[in-house]
Amino acid sequence: xxxxxxxxxVVWLDVLRRKDFYILLILLAILLVxxxxxxxxxxxxxxxxxxxxxxxxxxxxxxxxxxxxxxxxLPQEESRGTIxxxxxxxxxxxELIVGKWLGAWSVVSVATAMFYVLVFGVTMLKGWxxxxxxxxxAIVLHGMxxxxxxxxxxxxxxxxxxxxxxxxxxxxxxTSFLLVPRIPEFVAEAGGVRGGLMLFLYNLLPHFExxxxxxxxLHNYGTISLTTFLMITAYGLLVTAIFLALAWxxxxxxxxxxxxxxxx
Amino acid sequence: xxxxxxxGSKKLVPWMVILxxxxxxxxxxxxxxxxxxxxxxxxxxxxxxxxxESRLGVSGYFYEMADLYFHCGVRHEHEEAIHGTWFQQRxxxxxxxVHRHAAGKASREILAWLRLATAMNPxxxxxxxxxxxxxxxxxxxxxxxxxxxxxxxVANPFQYEIxxxxxxxxxxxxxxxxxxxxxxxxxxxxxSHLAATDEDARMDRARLLLYRxxxxxxxxxxxxxxxxLREILRMFPERTSLLERIETLExxxxxxxxxxxxxxxxxxxxxxxSMLCGSVEADEHIHGxxxxx
Numbered sequence: 001x002x003x004x005x006x007x008x009x010v011v012w013l014d015v016l017r018r019k020d021f022y023i024l025l026i027l028l029a030i031l032l033v034x035x036x037x038x039x040x041x042x043x044x045x046x047x048x049x050x051x052x053x054x055x056x057x058x059x060x061x062x063x064x065x066x067x068x069x070x071x072x073x074l075p076q077e078e079s080r081g082t083i084x085x086x087x088x089x090x091x092x093x094x095e096l097i098v099g100k101w102l103g104a105w106s107v108v109s110v111a112t113a114m115f116y117v118l119v120f121g122v123t124m125l126k127g128w129x130x131x132x133x134x135x136x137x138a139i140v141l142h143g144m145x146x147x148x149x150x151x152x153x154x155x156x157x158x159x160x161x162x163x164x165x166x167x168x169x170x171x172x173x174x175t176s177f178l179l180v181p182r183i184p185e186f187v188a189e190a191g192g193v194r195g196g197l198m199l200f201l202y203n204l205l206p207h208f209e210x211x212x213x214x215x216x217x218l219h220n221y222g223t224i225s226l227t228t229f230l231m232i233t234a235y236g237l238l239v240t241a242i243f244l245a246l247a248w249x250x251x252x253x254x255x256x257x258x259x260x261x262x263x264x
Numbered sequence: 265x266x267x268x269x270x271x272g273s274k275k276l277v278p279w280m281v282i283l284x285x286x287x288x289x290x291x292x293x294x295x296x297x298x299x300x301x302x303x304x305x306x307x308x309x310x311x312x313x314x315x316x317e318s319r320l321g322v323s324g325y326f327y328e329m330a331d332l333y334f335h336c337g338v339r340h341e342h343e344e345a346i347h348g349t350w351f352q353q354r355x356x357x358x359x360x361x362v363h364r365h366a367a368g369k370a371s372r373e374i375l376a377w378l379r380l381a382t383a384m385n386p387x388x389x390x391x392x393x394x395x396x397x398x399x400x401x402x403x404x405x406x407x408x409x410x411x412x413x414x415x416x417x418v419a420n421p422f423q424y425e426i427x428x429x430x431x432x433x434x435x436x437x438x439x440x441x442x443x444x445x446x447x448x449x450x451x452x453x454x455x456s457h458l459a460a461t462d463e464d465a466r467m468d469r470a471r472l473l474l475y476r477x478x479x480x481x482x483x484x485x486x487x488x489x490x491x492x493l494r495e496i497l498r499m500f501p502e503r504t505s506l507l508e509r510i511e512t513l514e515x516x517x518x519x520x521x522x523x524x525x526x527x528x529x530x531x532x533x534x535x536x537x538s539m540l541c542g543s544v545e546a547d548e549h550i551h552g553x554x555x556x557x
Contacts, residue, residue: 038383040376041399041408045369049376052329184352188345195345202346210354219337221360228357 003091007099012107014076015069021111024061028115031057032122047128048218054119055214059142062112063173066146069108070153071165073100074251083256093252097154101244104150109143116142131216133223138213141229144236145211149173151243152206158250172205181209206239311384323385330377330394334366371402382412386419393429401535406433424453428472432534435527440479447476470496470503471534475527482523486513 015021032054040046077083086096116139120130152172157165183202187195210232216224223229311319332339338360346352366374378395385391392413399409410433417426427450434443450472458465477492490513493506 038376038379040379041403041405041412043372043375043403043405046372046376048333048370048373049329049380181355184344184346184349185342188343191345199346202349207351210351210358213358215332215337215359219360221337224358228354232354 003095004099004102008103011100011103015107028057028118045127047123047126051119051123051128052218058115058119061115062108062146065111066108066149067153067166067169069104070150071157071169072162073104074157075162094248097244097247097251101150101154105147108146112142113139131220134216137223137229138217141211141213144233145208147240148206148236151240155243155247158247176206176208180205180207319384323381326377326381327391330374333374333377336364336366374398389420389423389425392416393425396429406437409433422453423456424450432531435531444479447472466499470499478523478527
């Protein structure tokens with residue numbers, strides 16, 4: 001466990017050094033200020049649109065951050081050659097995978113929580129009322145999505161270079177966000193072989209739509225039941241575990257040779 | 265020796281880059297300062313510069329968000345081929361699906377989305393008309409609605425729909441002369457971008473003529489009012505109730521004051537129709553794609 005935590009700490013240091021998160025936070029702040037400065041026909045007290053767009057941007061920025069961090073962790077070790085010194089230590093490859101995942105997940109989750117704090121803080125200053133309970137649920141479930149994205153990124157980057165892994169992770173997660181929730185609708189129009197293929201994808205790909213509580217937060221519909229919350233969390237953990245297991249399977253027998261890693 | 269010369273030229277590179285960037289900046293400032301006002305007033309909006317043509321898609325998204333906020337976050341139901349999957353069950357627990365409409369402060373939030381939609385695409389007249397409707401009916405700001413319509417007319421110079429809406433707002437305020445000039449302008453612009461045979465355009469022309477006839481009647485220009493009503497009858501012969509009205513006007517029986525009462529009823533019934541939910545169920549129902557708001 002100590003080894004996993006040490007690896008996670010190294011990820012934190014690396015991310016903080018690169019300053020990706022600060023840039024996104026500043027960008028979000030600028031966009032929120034620009035939105036707040038918009039004149040809505042001279043009407044006061046109209047703030048929900050700022051919270052809505054702010055939360056949408058938080059989802060997009062956390063997605064970008066999760067992919068960019070998750071996909072470079074393993075290839076970076078290989079391109080720098082530090083993988084040799086790392087594997088020379090008593091660290092198992094499974095621990096390496098889990099340590100990297102834990103570090104990336106925790107740092108992106110904290111960054112996302114800060115995005116939420118910024119969005120909620122700014123809109124509350126303008127008079128918006130925050131439903132705290134459902135907002136906390138939304139942050140936790142968003143954290144589960146980040147866990148899945150980073151696990152998928154690690155799975156792809158276990159065998160591919162960072163660019164290819166980022167592309168595939170981006171395509172997979174974008175499909176899960178945008179296409180998968182609408183498959184039941186498309187199947188009605190498609191039918192036949194196409195419909196069957198879509199159903200296969202519906203059951204195969206992760207479902208991110210059940211983690212999205214933005215509408216409940218924005219329209220103040222109150223918290224979801226504990227049973228539902230736990231079921232969704234368990235689903236998130238299961239998908240994350242599957243991706244991490246696949247990452248480990250891909251990485252455990254990977255052979256590293258000096259001189260062949262410059263392409264990473 | 266050549267190595268020293270090479271190092272010296274390398275040191276010069278950053279200075280040259282700074283000099284060139286500085287020079288380009290100074291030149292651009294000079295050019296901008298000397299530009300005639302004519303070109304500067306023709307600047308594109310920030311949204312246009314940032315997003316290009318994709319702003320049209322963004323505008324559509326904002327309009328959909330306005331609709332979503334109108335229904336308090338309840339999405340339109342779509343026909344689905346599979347039902348009752350584990351994911352759909354969880355979604356039904358997460359997403360509210362009881363049909364209700366935004367009211368009070370929540371209804372003002374819709375205007376923010378409409379403002380964004382019109383800012384992104386000022387040439388979509390439907391967005392402008394919906395925003396004007398909401399400003400009038402939910403916020404009670406007729407003057408702001410009128411100003412927004414004036415701005416929209418600048419962006420869409422010959423769209424009769426904007427003049428029609430402006431006329432209706434003036435009628436609500438009792439500014440009959442202003443309404444009349446807007447209706448005259450709308451009739452001059454008609455059918456704008458639509459074909460003269462288009463059903464919506466024909467219906468709108470009939471509305472324009474009806475409002476104008478009522479105003480003419482009140483102003484004592486009975487002959488002109490009758491001409492307008494006859495034109496509606498030519499377009500829609502099934503509207504036989506107009507025959508009665510024409511006969512009454514020809515006889516001179518109708519008191520002129522009744523025209524104002526008729527257009528007030530007309531304004532209200534039109535607006536009530538705009539607010540009605542197309543489906544006939546009671547207050548709470550699952551919102552479907554055939555729910556025609």
